Amino acid sequence: MIEAVFFDFDGVLTTDKYGSDTTNRYLGEETGLGFVKVDQALERHSEALLLGRASHADIWPEVCRELGREIDYRLLDAAFRSTPMNAGVLNLARQLHGRYRLGIITDNKRDRMDCLRALHGLDALFDPVVVSAEIGLVKTDGGMFEHALRLIGLGAAQCLFIDNSRRNLETAAAWGMATLFHDDERNDAQALRGALERRLGISLAG
Template sequence: MIQRPTALLIDFDGVLRRHDPSIAAAIEARHGLEPGAILAAGLEWDRQLPAITGQITREEWLESIAEALKVDEAVVAEWDTDKGEIVPEVLKFVRDVRKAGIKVGLATNAMDDLADVLALHGLTAQFDAVANSSEIGVHKPAPGYFRAACALIGALPKQCLFIDDTDRNIRAARAAGLSAYRYTPGDDLTYARKALNI
């Protein structure tokens, strides 16, 4: 018999938060960069990994991007002012899950500024736990990340439903013993609601 999840772990970027790429593209165009160049440089693994595992700060990460692109640090700082927007229907889902008495943890690969970002969006009190990879020291999709996230929410892996927008993370969560559901933009989360019986 399949056990119904009794806890939820949900991703931040690509699920609860979204960015309008035209904002970054406009900044890049003003400074003679190709659309997406700053993010692409930031996501290069040798640069991203230390930032999402707490080895360097977000400021150091931003500085490394400027150095890689050979632009002034002010350009990357301007790009970084866009903190995205919260997806209303996903936030409502989170609130409904908690209202139903189910614990919700934010499970994200993030940097040392995550608490400030959550505060900026008014999300500080919206979760029962925050599994920030830069604090844990391990990132998704490593098995150790999922063990730590489940522990933070006070649940066993088999009791957790994990929602993410990346196939690799979904597969890894399932391998770690969690139930997992892939979110795509515009999803009304009906399946996830049914899985949680809310």
């Protein structure tokens, strides 16, 4: 019996496959430096950011030096806020809320998720929100799922995980969780609704 549904963040609750694409696209456009140059400057820090070994504040001076320009750090907050949320999937989560416990499991930067959790009130809908940078683990490390299960206080067989990465779903399934794949390219919320209804044995409003 499923009692909790966990959602991935980028590519499921947002419409961009990768959060770094959203951030770097915005910074590239606002500075005129272009996506590729900004992406290259930040990509080398990606692992440290995702595992919580560094924050954007820590790396910002080095990023600016590499880009050859002093960029106002406050622009980063605007870049985070530009993240396109996935209204269709969020609506499904709201319909599940109260009937199931809901959570998020995401490989993400801590400061970005802090910004978006506050901006969109995510903590009112999802608990726990498990962020790689807060625990030093990513989804390919099964320990992240173990951590999420410990926080929610349920067994793996009582939890369903939705992700747009089949590799991540395989890891979750290896821990005994039920899984559903969301195709971020199609982003068919109706198809996800139908899959949830069949898996959970419930009816959700259209």
